[in-house]
Amino acid sequence: MIEKLFNSITRGSLRFKWVTITLSVFLMVAGVFAFTQLNQELIPQIEFPQTIILALNPGMDADTMLNEVTMPLEEALSHIEDVVNVETTTSSGLSVTVVRNDFGLDQEEIRAQIQAVVDAIELPEGMEKPDLLTFSFSDLPLASISISSEGSSLQELKDLVEAKVVPELELIAGVAAVNISGGQELPAEEEEVAVEQSPEPTQEPTEEPTVEPTEEPPVEGEVESVAMPDSWIAAMAAQGFPITTVDQLNSMIIAGFAASAPEMLDELTPEMVLAMPVGALAALPEEFIASMSPEVQAQLMEKLASTAPPVVEEETHPSTLPAAWQAAGEAQGIPLNTVDDLTPELIQGFASFAPEMLDLLTPDNLLLMAPEVLAVLPEDYIASLDADLQAELDEIIQSAAIFIPTTTINRANGNPSLGMSIFMDKEANTVSVSHKVFEKLDELEAADPGLEFEIVFEQASFIEESISGVTREGGLGAIFAVIVILSFLSGRSNGKFKLSWRSTLVAGLSIPLSVFMAFALFKWLPVVSDPVFTPLVDATKDIAVLGGFINALATLFTSKLTLNIMTLSGMTVAVGRVVDDSIVVLENIYRHIQRGDDQRTSVLKGTRDVSIAIFASTVTTVVVFLPIGLMGGLVGEFFMPFGIAVTYALSASFLVAITIVPLLAFLFIRKEHLPPAEETRMQKIYSPILSWALGHKGATLAIAGVLLIGSVFLFGTRPQAFMPDFGDVRISTTVDLPNEYNMADTNALTLEFEEAIFDIEGIGSVLTEIGSGGGMESIFLGSAINQSAATISIGIENAELATELTAQIRQKAEKTFGVDHVVVSSGSLSSQGFGGFALVASAENFVKLVDFNDTAIQSLNDVDGLANISSNLYDTGTFLRVDGEPAIRFGGELETKDSLRVTNKAREALAEIAPAGITISEGFESQMQSEGFAQTFQAIGISIGMVYLVMVLTFNSFIYPFTILFSLPLAVIGAAVALWLSDSILGLSSMVGMMMLVGIVVTNAIVLVSRVQVNRKERGLETKAALLEAGRTRLRPILMTAIAAILALVPLAIGFSEGAIIASELAIVVIGGLTTSTFLTLLIVPVMFNILDRFSKNGKKGKEKKAA
Template structure:
């Protein structure tokens, strides 16, 4: 061992200038490491557990256990590293599984194994998986991104720079133009302070890359509390373009891709705002690469809404794309019925057959036929109305030979099982900081000013957009102008219908209207036909828009000629009723006369109401099924009725209701058209006619020619039994026994189908216990959640009959109390007079109803919210908080109506710890150097040198003391005495002691030892150099070794142990800083031993260069093995603290590693740097005589006494044993805690109220 160390020393001395260069390099690397190491409060320890969360809704606990929990457990438990598995299963949130493992394992590798196990468990999910996510992101069209941005105001701000870089240039340009044209349009559904935080503070914090997430907590002032000193926050909204909030990192990526862009300023906003952006009103279709994977499998991601549907409580739409870029995976719950496949349903029902019971009529009728067949095979119970809807769909297909156009509907929540998420916890999850945001201004004045400003900006923007659109239209070929009523229809449908050319393209029907019509598009003729003869579900639309006759009469001849010339199917497709409503000028047109002559006027009997469900199927949109003549369009009547009877299949009973509704007039019409009608009609069909109809047919010659009297009586008897057996009980409203009320205005019928409710009389707005909406106000508020509903709402509320409202209030006085401010603005004055006074006052004030919160928060007496910021795991605590604090200070300064302050933050403690270790380490180094200087000194100090040194020391320490006191004068009010008392105690004592020492050096009459200045410098270098080596090891060496050893540790216990000694990341935290502080006093030991032995060798050698080199080599060689052993013992003492396992082991490992790296560094310095510096700085002639050390004069007599007799030896050993046990006693008396008290400057008072106390009383 000595031989190896001797070679190292010899090389160091031989290449001493290279050694000095290495010293400088290590010092530089150490400083770099100090500045780059993340500064944290605690070590970044990941707890040895992984939580698997699978969210469900509506399922029972047993179902979640059967479908999710047990199947996940079976896979995860097979992972060798998992030592324990715990789970919680409830119907409220789903499955929560906690997988435990030992400390020290590679958590990332283990999580990959757990994710693989989770992926092996089949669940009803949809997914996109690719190795080239950037390519798929590049395929996204502008309308998809713009639509997502219109649905989620934070979407574009949440996209990472990498995602922005992956989007194609056109998409980037349109997205930026969308932002440029947007300002912060605030919602009225939350209070002003909440809106401020959510729309102003949170988005800007999101732009800081190191911020992982933000949580907003706290509540509002309760109603009916009058406190002049407490103010509600104003509505503060910037009217600047949202583009200006884009983060610099994103802008640096996108700006070079748009010609003419450089700085993010108003000029850039103006340039991008000039680009026209069409915001889709319906979800755009995703690119083919997203709809179908490379193998041709459908992903079930069809429209942009599918990307919104897979958002979870922890993932936003922007986060979905960010994660897709990083992982190449998008996995989410099924969304709508078109996501169901035969395989999906079969596998789900194999796991739990009861899942079929959750499908309701709207889902069953929207399913594909093969999927529906699988569901029906599960023998679920279907109510008669659903059976009829399914029967109508099936019969429409058999009659027309066309498949149904199935508009997808949302799946039941029970089938929307979210993909399991892996959640881990570490000390990095401690919040970075918590801020309070409180109101200090006049809410009414600020709110009104903002509203007026926004209105002006909106009007100006609207005018600019109108001008742009107008100028754009002028360059195109517009058709003649359409009536205003048709333009209004276009507004309701979210499309432009102001000129005839707008009718040449198919009119896209948005949800939920398309679900009622059964079509996604309308032609010009179909639109006019719809106005004249609307389906029952939209029967009120004509009244809502005015008289259909007036609307058709307003169409000019130019429009008709334009449409006829450009669409040859237009006139032939019009219903006769449309021709009759044209004005005289239109009817005089030759093309109209010719088309009208060719139109066949249907005078046949109308089919009964029972046929309406069948007639409403999409197949009959262009071939109506409203009269007996319409039925003949699909074949002769007998064949059609026989086909219905034969093809009703599993839904028998519906055909009975169809046949039994046929009147004698309809049957006689069939006979007129088909004399052999009864001969061709199956007898089984006749048994399903109404008995009274059969009795009346006994007088018809055509009927009795086929059936005699006895046969007819048999038919009547059978019909009575069949019709009675298949009758459906009444489905009248039963609002807890409330009688039928006055009629509602007909506009309510228009939305009845949307809500699957009967909305024709006032009692229908009195909600039962099983209703989705608690009261009428909640239903009305829901209208404003989408543009189409918001368009209908003014007509619904504006025409409400007074007697209907009075009836509702009489039976449910609080029915309208939940109306929002926006809804109240649409309620007419005559209705407002009937509503409670509180509602009238709220309408005047424009305020919303107070929604109680679970907690209320105030700061300094004002309403406030708490904003808690979390950083990413790899972010630096100090620098991240500095960026967050700077942003919050800017927001605070920008608005005088709010105050932002700090509640809690880690940064100051980390900074204090860093400053503390630097300060304490420096002081420790100073004291160590002083002690070394004292104990290495020997001989006699000459008087001249002593006085000069004393004078310099006195001036220096006195000056430092004066500067220290002067730095506190401002805080002490220029009182020198108070400033002296407030100054740092340790530094104050150090400077005073130094000054006193200088006086002693100057005035002491006797001899003083000659200070060993050079030897002290040699040893003092080892302190900072060892610390720099330790920092270099922490920042550079440990991660590099981790990457090197990690592949070897997968199946090797030895390398797995070694890997723990080289963590992937070490940070500056209380443990590593404590380790470095402890090491400061230890790193000089090796150097002192080496230097002392070099002293001894130099004292007995010749004064030649060769002899000096040999003495230094010999002095180092003699003690190298000893100091190596001492260093190794110290390492063995400290390092096992982090290898004990468990949380304590993981917590103390950074401490042990910091000490170990410093001690290893001190040994390297002792056998390399110290010999080189000794050779360069020490001279033999200056060496004191051996034994001529003043310490020996005091130490040797004590040592002689301790060894002089058995009694003295016993005394020394007794004192040692007594000291040991006394130390153990003191140790046992100390309190135990995982972490020490950090001395947080706050006092918390908790008051517990009796159970059941209301929040208002508590406040």
């Protein structure tokens, strides 16, 4: 029935020649037009399935934020059905909740549910509703630009940019926002002091005072150590005090709890109180002691009296700080006796950790404070003071002209500058908007000769290079494929070598026709199919299997595709495959003409004979991508555009093969144009080898088995990573100096570091930002200035030198800033979106996590391939929780291509040493990568099943399609060898390449087995004779299609352009797998067919005997 349909289509194309030609030209032109109109971007617009809830309440301490904001949010969010992970980070005045769900769900609906939860939750009085944020690759800046001007101060430049440059850029269609950063200038006196006080380059910065409780002298009769309440342990660990027993308490800690959380004192048992050091006992509030039993009170008084020093009457000086402040200083190992000992950083610390301590300060204390210390007192605290006192303090601050930075210091390659980030609308064309922006910047520079824009980063050039590179490699692949066709179809005629240009052009035209028809589908198929599939998806979304299938089809037909490295890589990969159907059809027509059939009969019969085979081959190649759509996840989001591109191109190629190719063959190919039919040299070599293999089945299969085992071993030696590096590689240096360093100090050290690295050969642009640590503050609190933090982003000229340059820069950074105050790492776009290392330890009991932290860090440092291991445990005043449990996140840098294997080793290392009650899991980033890898294995298994089903329907048999599946292991051999020879990673790209092989390698076997079936059923040949004839007949089209596909992929595999990086490993796998599977298929498939056919016949004879 299907064969008749295809035959009717071919007949129609011959009957209505000019209609067919006109329609083909129209589709070609439409495809060219669509190609020029499609949006261009680097990678598909992947919207990560997560929502960030940002809650701000300046002045609220971390404990209150946790209990009154974060935990209620966690509880409410846990009831949303599709939420799979809730991670919260809480600090003073800030709560960040990351809500994650699976890919492929209706993100708008889930965000609406999250918004409803946020709106319904009861927040502390006066607190504004939290904001909801999302992230996708389209949120990355279109361009980052450094701005400078000769003869203008930074402030004058900033005024000019904000008044003239920003408004001009915001008028450009497609520009969503323009952000300006930098512009801070240091007063001359600040720079002079910084130069005088900064450490020498070889000297590490002064270490921050150790924040540990002081040990008090033992007291006679002191009891053994007694554990503190769990809530105390958690609170102390969150503030950077890893203590667990009451004998480690001191007066500062007790005073802090008494002032900020007096209700926690009620958790202390008499045993705990009696085990406290004397200093801690003395700080207990009188009302708390009065609430205890008389017996306990008596013991406490006795203990205090036995160690009380003689009382000396002494007049208190106005500058003397309250006893609680002195005790706090004693506990931290720093003098805090008078107001002269106070620094801005200490005031900020108390305001965050224990704001109630500020209430203990006397008016005399405040009036005697240094102006720079007064300047950082919280506004709400100042507002609570007497009006006259406020006026006096304000006068002191104003008269001192204190320097308080309001923005960051920016430099580009050592020169003072402003930073400008330009963002675009999600639906805009990256390349066209970039060109308009750069044209406008050129106009502005021409209008103001002193103004200079230096482009630090922009996406357009990389996108254009990627697209042109992949397009170029696709074009080269098409040329190679045409050369292969010409070589195989040409031959000697009457003693002369004759080139078959006509036949080659007929087959070669299928490449541009198929490709540009696919581009036309890119542009207009979603417009036509969306109204059809939208109601179907809605109607079947609750039906498990059918709903998933309809959704996958909807994705295939309604996805709005753009020109990016994934869709273009898909088209490039398809170039080698789109010509296959045309080659098989043309070669069969070719043989019929050589055999003497008339022109029309040769075309119709030649096409009809192979129509079912090429249809099955096309369908098997296409269906391998259906599991990607069904399984969803990051793999589906990232590679689905690739699969859709291949599907469109192959579907177009089949249509071309049964319409345009027969028509052109009918019009242009005659017998006199062809060399005579005769056995080729390849057939003469192949036939005896196949005959030997059929006579030595065991030896043939044993050789294949040995090769397969060896290939599995090679696979095990390859590094495993989710994605290869792509995009510009930069080295990031994150500086976090002690709080006592002001902006001038940080700037002085950063200048020294810049001077040190400018001499390193191979580095590119150096971008410095002082005042932002590049972490949570820079993401969520753009206005927050951290004077002791800086980020230096360093470009490199050769990505292959990234590891070497990172080591050199890390050495100089640690020498300048100190080992404990700087982190140096390298990464590209792939490491930002798909890389990174993170493990999470969680437990109901926070004490266990505190005890486990140092051991875990040491264990991770011992894992090869990891560096810069740290945890968030000692992030002062910060609470991390994962799915409602206290947690610690361990992070670090992967210094190896074998990232997945190293992550697994790290997880196993922690799991081995983790005490009972602690759960070790991958951080969400690592988990997403591991799951994506596992999903790809599952998709390959599903693909094999779907390919088998297609072949069962094609051959109407369960046994003979099974013989075709034996070509799949043969592809593994070549894939493994190719990855090993090219030193490539075993990653997501190569796994998708393996999936493609499932659909590609069986096509040769299908063409071979279909001929065997024709020989047996229509010509009555015995099995061995049928196999030998089919092998000789199908040898040329099999080799032609395979070699054409292989050579078409060679430019992509070599990967000269950046855009080919992702598809390069995929192409390498397909080339290797197709090479071995092609040659071994010509031997192993006939051998297995012979074996299974004999088995089938024996089974039938056995049944007949039983019946008799």
